[in-house]
Amino acid sequence: MSKTNTHEILQSKAFKKLVTNRWNISLSFTFVMLFVYIGFLLLVAYDKDALKMPIGESLNLAIVVGLGIILFSWLITGAYVYWANNYYDEAVKEIKKEII
């Protein structure tokens, strides 16, 4: 690939959109994860009694929230993989087809 070609790709609308989208998604997901985790820590620090609330006969809110965060962490990585496989990779393919 020649130097001008490189410049063309970097300046192309499609490429710029790709980079912006990628970080919009990653940073939003990062903030959601930080929010969930830090929110949990603060809840534990400031309101332990709320977490003692019974749920059903044998469970309480603390167990449901704790195990829920583990499940959520996995699902949110899954959501990212889904987005990346279906949208990001497609956009990369398009850019490579058009310009390189």
Place this chain on the structure above:
Amino acid sequence: MSLNLLLQISPEVSPSTLGTANPISIAIFFLFVAITLYITYWAAKKTKTGSEFYAAGRNISGFQNGLALAGDYMSAASFLGIAGMVATKGYDGLIYSIGFLVGWPLIMFLVAEPLRNLGKYTFADVVAFRLKQRPIRIAAAAGSLMTIAFYLIAQMVGAGSLIKTLFGLDYEIAVFVVGIVMTSYVLFGGMLATTWVQIIKAVLLLSGATILVLLALAKFNFSPGELFLSVKSQYGADMLAPGGFITNPFDALSLGLALMLGTAGLPHILMRFYTVPDDKAARKSVFVATGFIGYFYILTFFIGFAALALVGKDAILGLDKGGNMAALLLAENTGGSAFLGFIASVAFATILAVVAGLTLSGASTISHDLYVHVVKHGVSDEKGEMKVAKRATIFLGILAVALGLMFKGQNVAFMVGLAFSIAASANFPALLMSIIWKGFTTKGAVWCMVTGASLALILIVLSPTVMVDIMGYSEAIFPLKNPTIVSMTSAFVVGIIVSLLQPEKEAADLFESEKLRTYLGHGSEK
């Protein structure tokens, strides 16, 4: 950092068969060593070039790498330590394990794909990509080697004490066995052998823990609810809710940041992303790893409570005041001495695999970052580099044994926390800023890494973790148990200020062309 990660063991009060030579665990352990050494022999034939030694020829699939990543992360400390923490402190153990897990989604969102596309063998490849090689390599190698050394000490000391309890073997002999076997994996089989050892161990650990939970739940009619009710009736409802683990929110946040972001700065974890063919596989491997690690922590949660309900708190604390023997006592309680032997040998295999990963990552830092890019100014002759890598492996093997012997009986629990703290403060900020910020400069990166590593180190010595718990002072100079909230923030701030004060035009220009590689994988290592 919790005292639970420390394996302080007093086998003389053992009411069980723990601490005596269990023929089944010795047989299973020898079988594991025999199989893994055979794999090493097979891998040795395929390990000739640098890319094969450091990165298994980049032929590991996304799923395999996910299992290997999980294997690297599920150490004996997290298996025995977290189960023990749940068994003695209840719900608080879960808060701790959640901290270890939530770093994984961040690895996915922030570093996995750019790391695979930009780097070759170490994370310093990414930081140095458009900056001046020598200063960056030296600073990054210092951060990596510190992280690896502290992690290694904790693992080796844990290994010695654990094996003594499990097999009745002398501490010193145990440390030598671990040192020799893991050095053979790395020296002869490189990354290919290390990866397969990690995969086998991950499968053994996950299936062993699953069987343990099923055997335990069978006593509660396979109903987790009945298990929780039994814990509640014996020890009160408070056992099932947060207790004294988090009292000061700053402490909690600081530890939380260390666990979360430190994961994204552990050199032996980051190195694994170079073993897969491309960024798509890197992405898949994080998803697989997160799933298995999350599942594993759910299992340890149940193992801890089941041990509490079936074995009892007094019996667990009687054997080890940190509670570390909870999982093993539960195994004996539910499956007899044969199953205890199986779980014990899995724990041993776990330590072996983790120290092998650490050693390989240390060896690649010494040979690839320091020898090739600092001593040889980047002009690498593959034969020379491999020679240095192999010598570094032998050196690190000897060092690991020496450190294990030196720290025998010492309180090394804080060292895992320190390793995470340095990883979060020195490695992670530099790695992240080099990926996303155009204005990041060589000086900024060096100052960022130096600030993060030295603050983490100095502040932990001045913290209650070391000053009060180890040195015995009544009060500490620095109030928080974990320094990350200060050391990591300072690393970011210093890195940004130094970069802004003295911009580096060449680095900013290169950032543009680097984008083709970061986002399209154009020119990435194949």
